[in-house]
Amino acid sequence: MNCISIKNLTKSYGTTKAVDGIDLSVESGQVFGFLGPNGAGKSTTIKLLTTLIPPSHGSLDILGIDAIKNPLEIRHKIGVVLQQPSYEPTLSVEKSLEKYGMMWNVPKDERKKRAEQLIADFDLAEIRKKKNEDLSIGQRRRVQVAREFMHDMDLLFLDEPTVGLDPSARRKLLDYLKNKVKTGLTIFYTTHVLTEAEYLCDEIAIIDKGRILTVDTPDSLKAKFGKEKTIKIHISTREEKLSDLLSGIKDCQIELNSGTNITIHSAESELVLQKILKTLNENNIEIENLSAVPTNLEEIFLKMVEDNASHS
Ligand SMILES: Nc1ncnc2c1ncn2[C@@H]1O[C@H](COP(=O)(O)OP(=O)(O)OP(=O)(O)O)[C@@H](O)[C@H]1O
Ligand SMILES: [Mg+2]
Incomplete structure (x- = not known):
């Protein structure tokens, strides 16, 4: 009932x-x-x-x-x-x-x-x-x-x-x-x-x-969002061209914070991670720390609310 x-x-x-x-x-x-x-x-x-x-x-x-x-x-x-x-x-x-x-x-x-x-x-x-x-x-x-x-x-x-x-x-x-x-x-x-x-x-x-x-x-x-992972990469030194270097990578959403923190949300995380690592490697950008975790409910919530804000 x-x-x-x-x-x-x-x-x-x-x-x-x-x-x-x-x-x-x-x-x-x-x-x-x-x-x-x-x-x-x-x-x-x-x-x-x-x-x-x-x-x-x-x-x-x-x-x-x-x-x-x-x-x-x-x-x-x-x-x-x-x-x-x-x-x-x-x-x-x-x-x-x-x-x-x-x-x-x-x-x-x-x-x-x-x-x-x-x-x-x-x-x-x-x-x-x-x-x-x-x-x-x-x-x-x-x-x-x-x-x-x-x-x-x-x-x-x-x-x-x-x-x-x-x-x-x-x-x-x-x-x-x-x-x-x-x-x-x-x-x-x-x-x-x-x-x-x-x-x-x-x-x-x-x-x-x-x-x-x-x-x-x-x-x-x-x-529904379970395939999605959040990847965090911390690079050792600030890289001015980072945004341009990563701009061609598809199927993901990339955020750059203070030039040394890269956060990536993607449902194709393995592929995307491979491409990013390749790009960083080719440009001699050193990685200090890297983690990949399933996106939790908290992030699903934030994402839905953010998407709603950008559509209205
Ligand atoms: N009596 C009222 N007069 C004018 N506006 C109101 C009144 N009550 C609520 N609002 C407006 O309606 C909207 C929704 O408010 P509401 O209190 O339902 O939010 P909420 O989801 O409970 O938020 P919170 O998590 O902060 O408790 C807000 O923009 C609020 O300013
Ligand atoms: Mg309330």
Whole structure:
């Protein structure tokens, strides 16, 4: 079943199209990653999908409900952690959880049970009596995410939930989320951390300037670009004619940095490398260092966003 289904979703602010005609379907029971650079439209999309703001155009169906006609019906079934920090400064961690449970009409006994479980799962025991305003940024973020789990939901939206978390807290949160998905939750997750998306997400959409560039699984994204390698060559001395010397080599993209670093992206890396080595050799250019690695998801992402910028 699709739990998110949107067509031509658009949100304009004056002349800015924050979200520019997005079509998307997200199946239930997975983590769907929404990836894009600053200002791409990720948070705006989350606000539209959670009915916090109305679209300028388009239709959106959340959990089989028309979100424009019945926004309130949807809000009971979803959870959302926005990008902006939100907390009550003088409330303690345990009281914040308690209050959230009350807001969602969770019965008292169940509230206590859940709060204790979340205090354990999110490593909040040491700070349970502390006021939110006295917490570190990462601790506060953990509380903000934890409290959302005080209530049951079918679909959870997380807008960069791991910002400010240390590597171990980050990994714990990702594993916690993975487990929740196994019990039937669907998660819509934004990030610009590619490794995180790779670890967590079943599908990834890459978004830039309000438009979706591609939707795929992390594996097929890598397979699609998998032949591509990044070759880095460091030469000992600056060579003025380097750019001209290498200009005839096909099937690759060459960047020269400070005259001594050559970076090559190519799907025909072996052939291209041979040609470059030959050229360098013929011109008596000495190589200090050379490496060739498969292009990772991070670079695929950067490349897609760069290509998008040069085409628009
Ligand atoms: N309330 C608003 N009024 C005017 N412009 C807005 C408003 N909200 C967002 N925008 C613009 O819409 C675009 C998309 O913003 P959005 O916050 O969705 O990006 P984002 O992908 O979440 O970025 P980040 O990674 O920095 O969080 C930006 O150009 C932003 O300036
Ligand atoms: Mg954002």
